[in-house]
Amino acid sequence: MTQGADTYASKKAGPSISGRLFRRRASSGQVKALRYLLLAPAVVLTVLIVFVPLLMALGESVGFDDGWSLEAFRTVLTQSPYPIVLKNTFVIAGIVTFFALLLAAPAAAFIARQSSRTSGVLLALIVASLWISVLVKMFAWQVVLGRLGPLNDLLRFIGLTDAPISMLYTRGAVVISMVHFMIPHACILLVAAMRRVDWEIIIAASTLGAKAGLIFREAYWPQIRLSFIMTALIVFVLSSAFFVAPALLGGPGETMIGMQMKSDLSTRYDSGLPAATGILLTLSLILVSGIAVLMTGGSFRKATRELAK
Amino acid sequence: MTNYEGKSRRHATGVLRAGRRLGVGLVLAGSLPAIAAAQSCHPDGDPIEGQVYFFSSGGSYGRAIEEAYFEPFTEECGVEVVHTTGTRNFAQLEQFVESGNVPWDIAATLTDQEYPLGVEKGLFHKLPDGFWTEIEDEMSEGAISEYGAWAAPYSDVMVYSTVGEVEMEGWADFWDTETFPGPRMMQNSPMSLAIALLADGVPADELYPLDLDRAFAKMDELKPSIRAFWSSAEQPIQGTASGEFVAGTTWNGRVITAMKDGKDVGISWEGALLHSSWTFILEGAPNARNAEALMYFMQRPEQQAKLAEITGYTGGNARVAEFLTPEVLETLPTAPEHVAQASVVDGKWWAENISEVQGRWDAWVVAQ
Incomplete structure (x- = not known):
């Protein structure tokens, strides 16, 4: 989300402002220094709230049972419930990412083609949906999917079912609610990318007689591919850390990693296992990110440069 | 200070x-x-x-x-x-x-x-x-x-759905899936093991130390019927009031409030777990x-x-x-009549065993 906003904003603002402000009076070396200075608060904050806790977690995870030991990691990798919970987490996050992008992409494509005023209004509406707390959204799904809920009423009204069907506490309920939560995030990120698409290339391709499929494959997709994969990555990362949806709408088969960590912390007063679980989750996500960057066909540097455009 | x-x-x-x-x-x-x-x-x-x-x-x-x-x-x-x-x-x-x-x-x-x-x-x-x-x-x-x-003190009690105009009494009924077919909901907590033992006929005053193997065996029996393990005590209330679940475990206060609100739920105090x-x-x-x-x-x-x-x-x-x-x-969970039917949670036993029992419980819950 923040990354998306940054990406979107950086088109107009970002480092170039400092460049414009200081270029006249300062030498290029000073400009460079000032740019880094602008970056400093973000770096300090990231170090303090991301890297320091991660390092502490790393220390905690290997200090299991007093003294250095990889016992916690062995437990998490081999001992039930952890492997099952890890699998649940990635499977659910994968399904959610697929559907969230499938549903967000057409909407984003539409919004990106509107006048900047219209697309601004539409984006604002999407952002407004984020004002509703995730808890409220999840409890709303409990009502909607309940046996006495409106969805069951509708199904019976149009004659698809005779008796109410049980939709709560299933994987479907978890996936639907999480997709619902992720769509706005995916949409905002994709709109940012799609507004940068150079339509003259597409018009050129069309003028030269290319068919729709070819235009999409050769002229449109390459322009959004990187952002698309990055969006998928962000949605996947957010999904894999999800807690409320599986806790409120899932059955035993939907236990995800956040729930397990909370259980370890609050009932066993054990910090080694959740720390190891968190480190493993972080490593897995770094791995997934690495794969995503490879999929973009470019180096990580190219990927970040593209995103910062 | x-x-x-x-x-x-x-x-x-x-x-x-x-x-x-x-x-x-x-x-x-x-x-x-x-x-x-x-x-x-x-x-x-x-x-x-x-x-x-x-x-x-x-x-x-x-x-x-x-x-x-x-x-x-x-x-x-x-x-x-x-x-x-x-x-x-x-x-x-x-x-x-x-x-x-x-x-x-x-x-x-x-x-x-x-x-x-x-x-x-x-x-x-x-x-x-x-x-x-x-x-x-x-x-x-x-x-x-x-x-x-x-x-x-408060109690873990049984809440059951009165949508089908049934009345359930005690944990034996909770386990009786023939007379009362349909999904159940239990707390995602090893405290449920104490309930399993009570359902299996262990007298309330002989509950501790919990016989874990027997408790898990009894839980296995019911597992196909437990569609959800709750993490918020309101879930079993909503679930049973809507008829989605036949019965669940929850805290006594929630059931009383729901009954006062006219929801279709009933309470059974038999074998309540009293948290003192x-x-x-x-x-x-x-x-x-x-x-x-x-x-x-x-x-x-x-x-x-x-x-x-x-x-x-x-x-x-x-x-x-x-x-x-x-x-x-x-x-009241502490009404003399209810205390007589309840088993007091042995905080000492749980303090000593929670780490081991929780691990076994977590593994049992997610096992397919």
């Missing part, structure tokens, strides 16, 4: 205001014999004076104990109750006692484990010999000890004697009845029955 004092409220001055607000409280306090004021409120008969600092998490329950206990106590015994509110955890108690810097005198335990752990680690002030002698006959079994008394919260005095409490007097005062059945009327929960004096309408009495 300053944090606590910042939130303190002094009740001696608040009594009049509160009395106007709640006429009933005044009537109750006013009806007490006039000579009582001249007598000591401490069971040893010697006078008390000054203040006592009570710590709670505040909120609506905090206001209820002010009304049921603190205000009448101040009025009758002349000791000011300073109610400090906030959050705390067990580690803080150890810190207070070890440092000798004890910021308040008296409070209630927050989990099943706190009371046995506190006793074991010597964090609680030991009451004088013979402290309870005069009232021990009126207290429910196990409701008093040499370190304290029940504060306001304890009122305790910290070792080294500066106003220990006043705190003893307050704790003693809090065992009066008429005051406990008052708390029951406001909150639906109260302490362990069995004589509350005399001061309550049957409608209120039958909603």
Whole structure:
């Protein structure tokens, strides 16, 4: 989300402002220094709230049972419930990412083609949906999917079912609610990318007689591919850390990693296992990110440069 | 320390205001014999004076104990109750006692484990010999000890759906999927294992130490019918009220509220798991004697009845029955009739075994 906003904003603002402000009076070396200075608060904050806790977690995870030991990691990798919970987490996050992008992409494509005023209004509406707390959204799904809920009423009204069907506490309920939560995030990120698409290339391709499929494959997709994969990555990362949806709408088969960590912390007063679980989750996500960057066909540097455009 | 004092409220001055607000409280306090004021409120008969600092998490329950206990106590015994509110955890108690810097005198335990752990680690002030002698006959079994008394226990009970106009009674019915087919919901907590053993016929007083293998075997039997393990106690209420679930486990207060709201749920107290919260005095409490007097005062059945009327929960004096309408009495986890059917959660056993049992439970829940 923040990354998306940054990406979107950086088109107009970002480092170039400092460049414009200081270029006249300062030498290029000073400009460079000032740019880094602008970056400093973000770096300090990231170090303090991301890297320091991660390092502490790393220390905690290997200090299991007093003294250095990889016992916690062995437990998490081999001992039930952890492997099952890890699998649940990635499977659910994968399904959610697929559907969230499938549903967000057409909407984003539409919004990106509107006048900047219209697309601004539409984006604002999407952002407004984020004002509703995730808890409220999840409890709303409990009502909607309940046996006495409106969805069951509708199904019976149009004659698809005779008796109410049980939709709560299933994987479907978890996936639907999480997709619902992720769509706005995916949409905002994709709109940012799609507004940068150079339509003259597409018009050129069309003028030269290319068919729709070819235009999409050769002229449109390459322009959004990187952002698309990055969006998928962000949605996947957010999904894999999800807690409320599986806790409120899932059955035993939907236990995800956040729930397990909370259980370890609050009932066993054990910090080694959740720390190891968190480190493993972080490593897995770094791995997934690495794969995503490879999929973009470019180096990580190219990927970040593209995103910062 | 300053944090606590910042939130303190002094009740001696608040009594009049509160009395106007709640006429009933005044009537109750006013009806007490006039000579009582001249007598000591401490069971040893010697006078008390000054203040006592009570710590709670505040909120609506905090206001209820002010009304049921603190205000009448101040009025009758002349000791000011300073109610400090906030959050705390067990580690803080150890810190207070070890440092000798004890910021308040008296409070209630927050989990099943706190009371046995506190006793074991010597964090609680030991009451004088013979402290309870005069009232021990009126207290429910196990409701008093040499370190304290029940504060306001709650129970894990069975909630069942009355949508199909069925009535279920006890955990054996919960396991009886032939007579009562349909999905069940249990708490995602190893505490459910105690319920499994009760369903399997283990007598309530022989429950601990839990026979884990037998409990898991019994859970295996029911697992195909347990569609969800809840993490929020409202889930089983919603689930059974809508007919989505046949029955579930939950906390007694939630069911009572739902029944009052006219939802289609019923409650079964048979085999309830009683979580006993304890009122305790910290070792080294500066106003220990006043705190003893307050704790003693809090065992009066008429005051406990008052708390029951406001909150639906109260302490362990069995004589509350005399001061309550049957409608209120039958909603109380500590009603003598309900205590007789309940099994008290053994906080000590859980404190010692939670780590191992939780791991086994977690693995069992997610196993396909």
